[in-house]
Amino acid sequence: MQTPEQARDLAQDLVARAIAAGASAADAVFACDASTDVQIRLGALEDVQRSESAAIGLRVFHGKRSASVSGADVTPSGLATLAERAVAMARLAPEDAYAGLAPEEMLARGPLPDLQLDDQGDPDPALLRTLAEACEEAARAVPGVTNSEGGSAGAVRSLMALATSHGFAGSYGGSRYGIGASVLAGSEGKMERDSASHSVRFLADLESPESIGRRAGERAVARLGGGRLESGPMPVIYDRRAGGSLIGPLLGAISGGAIARKTSFLLEKRGTAIFDSMVSIIDDPHRIRGLRSRSFDGEGLATARFRVIDQGVLTGWMMDSASARQLGEAPTGHAARGLSGAPSTGSSNIHMEAGRDSPAALMAGITTGLYVTELIGMGVNGVTGDYSRGASGFIIRDGELAEPVSEITIAGNLIDMFAALIPADDLEFRYAVNVPTLRVDGMVVASS
Secondary structure, three states: OOOHHHHHHHHHHHHHHHHHOOOOEEEEEEEEEEEEEEEEEOOEEEEEEEEEEEEEEEEEEEOOEEEEEEEOOOOHHHHHHHHHHHHHHHHHOOEOOOOOOOOHHHEOOOOOOOOOOOOOOOOOHHHHHHHHHHHHHHHHOOOOEEEEEEEEEEEEEEEEEEEEOOOOEEEEEEEEEEEEEEEEEEEOOEEEEEEEEEEEOOHHHOOOHHHHHHHHHHHHHHOOOOOOOOOEEEEEEEOHHHHHHHHHHHHHHOEHHHHHHOOOOOOOOOOOEOOOOOOOEEEOOOOOOOOOOOOEOOOOEEOOOEEEEEOOEEOOOEOOHHHHHHHOOOOOOOEEOOOOOOOEEOOOOEEEOOOOEOHHHHHOOOOEEEEEEEEEOOOEOOOOOEEEEEEEEEEEEOOEEEEEEEEEEEEEEHHHHHHHOEEEOOOOOOOOEEOOOEEEEEEEEEEO
């Protein structure tokens, strides 16, 4: 795999070739990775995979016309062919008044911050096998677990570089390690499945495989012996691993593209309180060892901590350069870039700040409610905010968790749900999107 310097040089070389071929402006992105994955099932090695990939993408402009191409041939002749093809395509493309590189004066300058994204490790497959075996073994050892879908461990090292024709060139590497297990529990002819996993940047930060496996087994066993919940409006508590799903529709609704197209249920809500004043949501691209940390965005702009929600108030939009031009505003450093096509809008590490009360305190006083641990489907309307998803979890009776339930539908409107949302005090940073336990009153729950 290339070094960050070599990756940056490749991207700069491709940009130079595009300008020489007649482009008025260009940017290029290079990405490569190497991964190893080990799968264990019922204590036996099931699969070992090792893969490596590398590709480069080029976006060129011919005035207000643009085109994108990508390829895997990074030899001088391959880069030359890619540049010539992209410029020829751009000459034939329709004009786009908002197309163009990011504002030059906003490019990231000077030394980029070290976010500790790469531990430089390359773990032996034997170590990954040991981790996967220990994880599955711990899950299968939980009383009530009757079968296994397997344990896994994996390691990935990746590299990304971006160069533009107006002066930006940057690159960074990253590592990622993960362990997980999925098992089944059985009782009286019924089977339930659940899982647990952990993913980190540094191998040393991984939770022990035994604790991950044990959690997977305990979750599966806890789902046995289902109860029945009467349909109707009631409070819903979102477990931390389920509650993060409420953030996705929020971020989609404040993306520059959705606002420019007028397809957002939050279109008129900038500067207004849409949550309780205790709620703040942060986008933090500079979190050390964060799963989505980045020192520059997909257009070469500097990234910075951004308070999406500040004490309940929606502060503004997340914008790439094209959507910002369309809205007559400045980009916010939230461009996300793939190997082909124009940049879109994307967040980094997201978290909701912790509230004041414990999860037990949030449940206290709920006579009948639902505690959600898993969500199914994507029933969210980004234009109206209407929300309807399948769910499973546990009945809440008199402030305590009771029988497990499944095949439940929960519904509401995100405007009302956001206004009613109360966070607990148990925030922990484990995922790319992190929230504490959440309570949302007034949701409609339907049982099959």
